Amino acid sequence: MSTPDASRAHQPVVRPEVPLSVLDLSPVGTGRTSADALADSTALARRADELGYRRFWVAEHHSMPAVASTSPGVLLAHLAASTERIRLGSGGVMLPNHPPLVIAEQFAMLEALHPGRVDLGIGRAPGADPMTAAALRRTVEGLGAEDFPAELLDVLHLLGQLPAGRAASAVAQRLRATPVPAGTPEVWLLGSSTFSAQLAGELGLPFSYAHHFGTGITTTAAEVYRQAFRPSEVLDAPHLMVSASVVVAESQERAEWLAGPSKVMALRLRSRGALAPIETPEDAEALLADLDPVQAAAFFAKVAGTQIATTAAPAAAALRELVARTGADELIVTATTYDVADRIATLEALARAW
Numbered sequence: 624m625s626t627p628d629a630s631r632a633h634q635p636v637v638r639p640e641v642p643l644s645v646l647d648l649s650p651v652g653t654g655r656t657s658a659d660a661l662a663d664s665t666a667l668a669r670r671a672d673e674l675g676y677r678r679f680w681v682a683e684h685h686s687m688p689a690v691a692s693t694s695p696g697v698l699l700a701h702l703a704a705s706t707e708r709i710r711l712g713s714g715g716v717m718l719p720n721h722p723p724l725v726i727a728e729q730f731a732m733l734e735a736l737h738p739g740r741v742d743l744g745i746g747r748a749p750g751a752d753p754m755t756a757a758a759l760r761r762t763v764e765g766l767g768a769e770d771f772p773a774e775l776l777d778v779l780h781l782l783g784q785l786p787a788g789r790a791a792s793a794v795a796q797r798l799r800a801t802p803v804p805a806g807t808p809e810v811w812l813l814g815s816s817t818f819s820a821q822l823a824g825e826l827g828l829p830f831s832y833a834h835h836f837g838t839g840i841t842t843t844a845a846e847v848y849r850q851a852f853r854p855s856e857v858l859d860a861p862h863l864m865v866s867a868s869v870v871v872a873e874s875q876e877r878a879e880w881l882a883g884p885s886k887v888m889a890l891r892l893r894s895r896g897a898l899a900p901i902e903t904p905e906d907a908e909a910l911l912a913d914l915d916p917v918q919a920a921a922f923f924a925k926v927a928g929t930q931i932a933t934t935a936a937p938a939a940a941a942l943r944e945l946v947a948r949t950g951a952d953e954l955i956v957t958a959t960t961y962d963v964a965d966r967i968a969t970l971e972a973l974a975r976a977w
Contacts, residue, residue, distance in 0.1 A: 641946050643977060644678035645671045645970065646714045646835075646866055646957040649691035649698070652901045653961075660691035661698070663963035668702045670967045672709040674974040679706070680714030680744060680955065686755040689888065689898035696729040703737040712742025714831070714955070715813040719747060720759045723774050727781035727800035735804035744831060745778065746813040747771040772822060775812070779826070782807050786826050786855045810857070811864070816840075820848040827855025829862040834945070835957055837926060841865065845949045864953040867945055869931040870960060871938045871972040878932040883907035885959035886928035890914075893926060903961050929959065939976035 647667055651660040668679045681698050684690040692698055695713035703711045711733075716726055730743045773792060780791035781800040784807060790796075812823035815833040817840065823830035830848045834841045845863055852861040868885070872878035884907040891899050902910065911919065931941045942954055956973065958966045 641951065642677035642953050643942075643973060644680065644710075644864070644953060644955040645676050646680045646682070646955050647692070647966075648682045648684065648957070648959075650901050650959060651689050651691050653903065653906070655900075657691035661701075663966075664692070664698070665702060665705050666963055667966055667970070668706055668709065668711075671970055672706040674970055676709060676970065676974075677953065678710040678712055678742060678955065680712045680742065682714055683717050683720070683746075684898070685720075685759060687898045689900050696726075696733065699733055699741070700736065703733065703740060708740075710740050710742055710809075711737070712809070712811070713744045715744035715746040715811070717748055718745050718774050718778065719771055723777035723795060724781060724798055724800065727778050730808045731782065731800045731804050732802060734806060734808045735802045738805050741808040742811060743778075743782075743808040744811040744813045745775060747819065748815075775822075775826075779810065782810065784810055784857055786853075789826070814844070817844050817847045820844040821851045824848045824851025824861065825853055827853050827858050829858060829864065831864040831866065831955065832949075833866055834949075835866045835868040835930060837930070842949055845951070849950075862952050863950065864955055865945060865949050865951040866955045866957060867931060867942060868927075868929045868958065869938055869942070869956045869969060869973070870929050870958050870965070871931075871933065871935050871969040871976075872965070873934065875933050878934065880904050880908065881960050881965050882929035882932035883911060884961050886911060886923060888959060889926045889928040890922065893922075901959065901961050935972040935976040938973065942973075942977075 647664050649660045649664045651657055671679050679702065681692045681695050683695050685693055695716055699711045718726065730741060734741045776785065776789055777791045777795035779785045780795050781798060785791060810828060811831050812819055812828045813831045814820060815836045815838050820830060832841055832844050848863060849861045870878050870882045872881055881904055883904050884901045887902050887907045887910050888898060931938050958969050960966050
């Protein structure tokens, strides 16, 4: 396990009032491998653990050259064994891709191995293109995720967290997730829409909103969640976490330069519908320079790539404004940079400034 060295032992840690967490996609850079990306995620998780971040979540994406995180359960087992205190979770498991029993047993296993450190964040998006999603599910049926609420209830039942007044499917009622851990993973509903906000509230679950997607409805979703909330056995009051994409550097200019690859990624995602490997800041600068300046300005005004790219104090101020605007109980930050050292530097700077 990682042990902080003496030079890091006296660095400030994240304060507990509004905890900060980390979302990581295991991004793959040009000229690098998936193994490199997973090693980077391990280094990032270890440093987040040392700095006192509350959670480290990994995503589920499939058939995307830019993302190495395809199997959250497998990656979380490795990260949990490589860290000491930080909670590890999925941000998230895309439930329509999997039978509820498989997910319940994976996370029951993780909880049994690492008691009190496991989060199960669940989403309803495919995390893939339609063809890949159909291959994962071995059918083209259900690609619209119409069965998601019922599948979610089955997972909650299998983990012993079914809200009062709700019923699992007849099949799930005859099953039990094993191994039986001493506790249960903390289940979160993830979303980027008011649908997920409403469902999370009705089921009395903590809710994590993907503000870093730039949907423009973050405050609306927060309000819908709170208005819909019904107390449950796992939660007495609404508990909201909001994400933000952040890159912090020693100067404004360098932060914006480091955020260049995220702009190229956003542009390619919008134009091609796929995530290509992350460019270096140098190559991203050259690619962005070739764009029509008027069209580029209009595009990035709507799709920033990185929402906050600045020095530590302004970044912390922007995050505090996000908390004030949404009433978030927690924040989770994500960064898209070519070099993991820049993501680690962002976490270190936020820990000092927060």
